[in-house]
Amino acid sequence: MSAVNTILRSAMMAAFLATSASVGTMMLATPAYAQEEDDGPREPPPTRRSDTLSDRVYRVIAEVQELMNPTEEGQEPDLAAAKRELDSLNERYDTLNDFEKATMLNFYTNYYLGVDDIPNALATFERILTIEDLRPEQRLRSLQSLGQLYASEERYEDAIRTLEEWRNLSADENATVFNVLALAHYNLQQFPQSIEYLLSYMDMLRAEGREIQRNVYSLLNVMYIEQENYESALEVTKTMVALFDEGADWRNLAAIYGFLDREPQRIQTMELAYVKGYLQSEGEYMNLAQSLAGLDAPIRGIEILEDGIEQGIVEENGDNLRRLTQMYIIASEFEAAVEPAERLVEIVDDGEAWDYLGYIHLMNRDYASAVEAMQTALDRGGLENTGDVQLSLARALVELDRYDEALTAAQRAQQMGANNAGQFVSFVESSKARYEALQEQKERAIEYYQS
Known part of the structure; x- marks a missing residue:
């Protein structure tokens, strides 16, 4: 499973489990017919409706909720016991109204996700969507969850189809939906569609005052580079440098200047990365040193290359000493060139x-x-x-x-x-x-x- 899918799967599982309690609480708001006065006889239940829980179903679901999310401090969830309660209720599936069926199946999805049984979780979400009189908010919630789960299982076409159905039914857009659609299209290498959804996702986060994570910018950058849209990639990378100031972003910025044949800016960016301590490899040190020499700044190139050798980042081998000696000659620093040239003949x-x-x-x-x-x-x-x-x-x-x-x-x-x-x-x-x-x-x- 790719890194993108692993992140998506982990985030989605956390979201499902975190919301299960609130969803359950909403579903378990005690109906009037399930209430009872302490000092009086129970009132007869009202006429059975398709959008309410009967007293019997309510009590089972409340027990399942408590087993999955104990209210008592220090008590551990008992998912196995919750599953037994659900199985017992499921035996009377045909006698349940549509709201009861949906409520029970939602708790099944929470259970299957809790034990990482993804095939059964998928099948249960699909089963929920077959309920004829499913409440609109339940349909939307199930479509979104199913779409996310398809994406985490690399069923990207199914994820896109399901989440587009969610968008057709929903009066509002949703940042998470945009994000999952962007990732699904990305994994299908459908970069134009992915970029469109990712930009919408970022716009929603900004509108909500939420922070955009670095990996979101990175994904957008990767797609621009894949499309050879280097001007757009340049703007994104400049933003990343300003926001995060990480070595990889500085190195990427230099690379993009290279793609755009802006050699002075590429070298300047690499030198700034060097000053900040962001150059990590021998190749980066050698590239910068030789680029500076080619830009009529061989003395600076010599300083950087010797610093790399001193730090042990650049190996003191024949090839590197040969380049160092050449740079001294280019700089006409002949007295200083003797020492590296003598080291060179000792090695090669x-x-x-x-x-x-x-x-x-x-x-x-x-x-x-x-x-x-x-x-x-x-x-x-x-x-x-x-x-x-x-x-x-x-x-x-x-x-x-x-x-x-x-x-x-x-x-x-x-x-x-x-x-x-x-x-x-x-x-x-x-x-x-x-x-x-x-x-x-x-x-x-x-x-x-x-x-």
């Missing part, structure tokens, strides 16, 4: 990770470390563009005046089609020539002064 030890570390060292002008990391990247392999790594290696080697190695790396980059590699080969060659010329001048100067 692949070519790409070492390439990141080498590039970061190069940007920090730590050329010796850059050369070591880039050579390791080339050794590990699996690089997306080996030519670019060779070119970066050549740049670092030039800065260390290791021109022969730099020229070799630049030529390999040129062979692999790296952009601007040919120009860099020429640059290395000219730089080498200048360096060698300077070195030669130095040596001559030293020889001159030593001679």
Whole structure:
């Protein structure tokens, strides 16, 4: 049974049992012919009518009422004894008038619901509705109860038919009827009809000054999303955020902004949810951090991702450290990027990770470390563009005046089609020539002064 049906069933059972006492009291208002003076003889009963209880039936029903709902404090209901009394009365069913039949059968429904015998409860409500001279208020009450019970048993078409009959006969609308009709149509995936009834239900609650529960808004929201009516879903979710301020509502609001391609609002909403402490999963932290990086706010993305790692929400694995390192590079925070990049190569030890570390060292002008990391990247392999790594290696080697190695790396980059590699080969060659010329001048100067 679905969660919606479980809620409906529980609420309906509580309502039936809570109202049984009041219904019984109304039915058991002592008729004139059942009253008796203490100091005088009993008056003869009036002519039998179809809308009254005889003295004999009244006494049985009063006993059943007391057994089901004891008036004495601390006394427990005795449903089994109540059932025996009803069975005894039922043996004379054909001698009862229509009001007596309806009264007895109503107490049967209370009994069956009390012992969770739903099939017999349904059958008894159906039997009540066959009574020819059933009072209008009893017919309405039975139709509503039967419709609710059909819905709780997932007989949604029967529930809708029965409750629509109730609406045709009733002079007034009823919030509970609207609610059950909405749930029945929802379970049949008839969303337009369900939305109409649910909105009517909500309107009635507002008119009566009653609170609308969060799950009602949630159901309405689900149906709008199912219909891809995201604008309506947006308004409902904004209301939920304002009324309930729950994490799920903030996350849903961000998702709906995503459906509507309103990326700045989606990211802003997710960041507010983060500030409120409503992000719960690694995926949510990663999504927000990377979205901020893509929105030219990589520093904020780095803060959120590192906070997720520190809290243990985001696992410190290769994929996540790789993304963190990439965000540091996007932010041009090269000094701070060293630490996560070094953690990355410790975990994954692949070519790409070492390439990141080498590039970061190069940007920090730590050329010796850059050369070591880039050579390791080339050794590990699996690089997306080996030519670019060779070119970066050549740049670092030039800065260390290791021109022969730099020229070799630049030529390999040129062979692999790296952009601007040919120009860099020429640059290395000219730089080498200048360096060698300077070195030669130095040596001559030293020889001159030593001679």
